[in-house]
Amino acid sequence: MSQHILTAVAWPYANGPRHIGHVSGFGVPSDMFSRYQRMVGNKVLMVSGTDEHGTPIQVQADKEGVSARELADRYNRVIVEDLQALGLSYDLFTRTTTDNHYAVVQEIFKGLYDNGYIFPKTTMGAISPSTARTLPDRYIEGTCPICHYDSARGDQCDNCGNQLDPIQLINPVSKINGETPIFVETEHFMLDLPAFAEVLGSWLQSKQGEWRPNVLKFALNLLGDLQPRAMSRDLDWGVPIPLEGWSDQPNKRLYVWFDAVIGYLSASIEWARRSGDPDAWRQWWQSPDARGYYFMGKDNIVFHAEIWPALLLGYNGQGSRDGKPGALGTLSLPSEVVSSEFLTMEGRKFSSSRQVVIYVRDFLARYDADALRYYIAVAGPESQDTDFTWSEFLNRNNGELVAAWGNLVNRSISMAAKNFGVIPEAGELTDADRAMLERSRAAFAKAGAEFEASRFKNATNEAFEVIREANRYLAEQEPWKIKDNPERVKSILHVALQVVDDAKTLLTPVLPSSSNKIYAMLGGTGVWSGMPEIQEVTEENGRSYPIITGSYEGAARWESTPIRPGTPLAPPTPLFTKLDPKIVEEELARLAG
RNA sequence: GGGGCGGUAGCUCAGCCGGUUAGAGCAGGGGACUCAUAAUCCCUGGGUCGCGGGUUCGAGUCCCGCCCGCCCUACCA
Numbered sequence: 001m002s003q004h005i006l007t008a009v010a011w012p013y014a015n016g017p018r019h020i021g022h023v024s025g026f027g028v029p030s031d032m033f034s035r036y037q038r039m040v041g042n043k044v045l046m047v048s049g050t051d052e053h054g055t056p057i058q059v060q061a062d063k064e065g066v067s068a069r070e071l072a073d074r075y076n077r078v079i080v081e082d083l084q085a086l087g088l089s090y091d092l093f094t095r096t097t098t099d100n101h102y103a104v105v106q107e108i109f110k111g112l113y114d115n116g117y118i119f120p121k122t123t124m125g126a127i128s129p130s131t132a133r134t135l136p137d138r139y140i141e142g143t144c145p146i147c148h149y150d151s152a153r154g155d156q157c158d159n160c161g162n163q164l165d166p167i168q169l170i171n172p173v174s175k176i177n178g179e180t181p182i183f184v185e186t187e188h189f190m191l192d193l194p195a196f197a198e199v200l201g202s203w204l205q206s207k208q209g210e211w212r213p214n215v216l217k218f219a220l221n222l223l224g225d226l227q228p229r230a231m232s233r234d235l236d237w238g239v240p241i242p243l244e245g246w247s248d249q250p251n252k253r254l255y256v257w258f259d260a261v262i263g264y265l266s267a268s269i270e271w272a273r274r275s276g277d278p279d280a281w282r283q284w285w286q287s288p289d290a291r292g293y294y295f296m297g298k299d300n301i302v303f304h305a306e307i308w309p310a311l312l313l314g315y316n317g318q319g320s321r322d323g324k325p326g327a328l329g330t331l332s333l334p335s336e337v338v339s340s341e342f343l344t345m346e347g348r349k350f351s352s353s354r355q356v357v358i359y360v361r362d363f364l365a366r367y368d369a370d371a372l373r374y375y376i377a378v379a380g381p382e383s384q385d386t387d388f389t390w391s392e393f394l395n396r397n398n399g400e401l402v403a404a405w406g407n408l409v410n411r412s413i414s415m416a417a418k419n420f421g422v423i424p425e426a427g428e429l430t431d432a433d434r435a436m437l438e439r440s441r442a443a444f445a446k447a448g449a450e451f452e453a454s455r456f457k458n459a460t461n462e463a464f465e466v467i468r469e470a471n472r473y474l475a476e477q478e479p480w481k482i483k484d485n486p487e488r489v490k491s492i493l494h495v496a497l498q499v500v501d502d503a504k505t506l507l508t509p510v511l512p513s514s515s516n517k518i519y520a521m522l523g524g525t526g527v528w529s530g531m532p533e534i535q536e537v538t539e540e541n542g543r544s545y546p547i548i549t550g551s552y553e554g555a556a557r558w559e560s561t562p563i564r565p566g567t568p569l570a571p572p573t574p575l576f577t578k579l580d581p582k583i584v585e586e587e588l589a590r591l592a593g
Numbered sequence: 594g595g596g597g598c599g600g601u602a603g604c605u606c607a608g609c610c611g612g613u614u615a616g617a618g619c620a621g622g623g624g625a626c627u628c629a630u631a632a633u634c635c636c637u638g639g640g641u642c643g644c645g646g647g648u649u650c651g652a653g654u655c656c657c658g659c660c661c662g663c664c665c666u667a668c669c670a
Contacts, residue, residue, distance in 0.1 A: 218596080298664060299669090302667065493628095
């Protein structure tokens with residue numbers, strides 16, 4: 001039975017290029033999941049985009065002397081190009097600065113407001129006297145009033161760990177320009193999170209045994225101490241507040257996180273409009289059979305397991321104040337929140353400023369996308385922090401991708417091409433032949449269950465066990481030694497090629513572009529697993545921007561497909577590039593400086 | 594300070610509800626083979642499962658304490 005699956009992928013923040021840690025946390029895992037789901041016949045809608053509002057972008061833009069929009073435009077394009085180059089199969093990758101996004105965000109805000117879940121509150125905020133801009137707590141530093149540590153942040157003291165209000169700091173200064181902030185009264189809209197405590201609690205309880213325990217535990221733990229949370233900021237770079245007396249205020253905008261999570265919905269709506277059926281998004285958001293999977297790094301759990309569900313519940317009128325659904329109708333909560341851990345770089349945290357980083361762009365300039373995808377699949381931060389090292393990358397690439405998998409493809413096809421020029425027909429099968437074929441067929445159920453559960457390491461390893469078994473099979477059968485028995489050689493190579501074909505299917509979610517190549521090598525026609533493309537689109541207001549989209553209706557199915565004897569075979573060219581061990585030192589030198 | 598996660602062979606990691614001699618891949622050592630990007634295959638050495646207690650007939654596997662690393666702590670996405 002075909003199901004509708006929403007793959008909601010965390011939105012990369014557009015204040016700079018993204019590094020391989022980012023894509024290992026959400027991009028590649030969500031793509032492997034989506035490709036697998038499409039192969040089993042489900043209707044996947046995979047959406048994301050760049051997150052472009054908020055203070056960090058404004059601060060970065062000020063530093064560079066450009067407008068926030070110019071900065072966002074620049075990095076939106078860089079990120080779009082990088083994610084496309086990685087082969088991430090978004091149905092739509094858009095951005096948060098579109099008219100559509102603004103409209104959807106404002107609709108959600110109004111729905112929450114009308115249902116009584118958002119209320120105004122006056123608080124004290126810090127502003128910079130020279131720019132008149134609000135300073136977020138993070139950007140204020142001073143002496144801790146409790147332990148007298150001299151570089152406590154406005155929100156918390158790193159030394160004693162106490163949470164602070166920036167107004168308590170002794171000698172507060174702006175981290176941006178060193179001036180002393182002034183504190184003024186300011187009015188903001190608060191989301192009434194406590195009104196959702198009960199319904200969130202029972203919703204989370206119902207996910208017991210279904211979600212990863214770390215995500216669930218974390219979310220349940222937060223329930224105990226829910227406080228109203230500000231959903232607006234004193235800033236001009238953001239979505240205006242859609243209420244009379246507020247919408248025209250140049251310095252009141254919705255909090256960036258409020259608008260960012262709504263992107264999943266707005267992007268779905270934008271995708272539907274572009275597809276020609278403006279209501280098509282409802283099949284993923286309003287059908288009780290549809291499932292929504294959200295992929296992100298662990299730092300985002302609170303927004304996806306707590307705040308986003310609360311926003312949806314409030315919009316639906318399902319919190320303790322009740323209410324009724326807004327104009328879009330009742331919206332579905334996440335089915336699953338899949339959070340990954342963090343990748344570190346040669347034992348250290350990624351840090352752009354300290355050059356402990358490798359950007360996706362730089363990586364792809366020197367290495368193949370599938371090489372990175374493979375590393376992430378098999379050694380990524382799936383259930384715990386993992387360390388990226390260049391020597392591990394070299395080993396994985398040369399020892400596994402090239403030596404085990406690439407070589408199996410190469411030796412099988414090249415023997416068959418050289419001896420017969422076509423895919424040979426099998427004669428009578430031996431026990432060993434049948435065992436080999438059975439082993440590879442059995443892998444579909446096993447690896448499939450692993451992909452379904454987002455356990456990409458296990459899924460990939462299952463495929464590699466088939467590959468190792470196939471190399472062993474060839475070593476034992478020794479077709480090169482029985483040239484006098486061509487019928488037996490045909491059978492052996494037929495079996496080997498069938499297993500190669502199966503393994504390329506098993507690895508399609510992980511290695512789409514090399515699987516496409518193998519598909520073509522074995523005589524496949526048309527598209528096997530679709531690849532994303534960049535399209536330039538123009539808004540009604542005349543602004544144009546790049547999106548990632550694509551048609552992913554390929555031939556790829558999650559099953560063993562019989563190869564067709566007689567199909568012409570050309571001598572193969574290597575699939576993967578073997579790397580010179582010298583790259584390890586070269587890359588380490590780049591890191592250092 | 595509070596919460597979460599992790600600490601298993603040289604390296605990267607598997608080890609659901611506790612159950613026979615603790616596993617894989619890579620690296621190391623020895624051998625075989627030559628179809629293949631000197632790839633592949635076979636054999637092999639190697640572990641006080643962070644530390645200390647406890648529960649149990651029996652504990653990497655459960656409980657308590659401690660040490661170390663990482664993440665979050667809600668105005669960093």
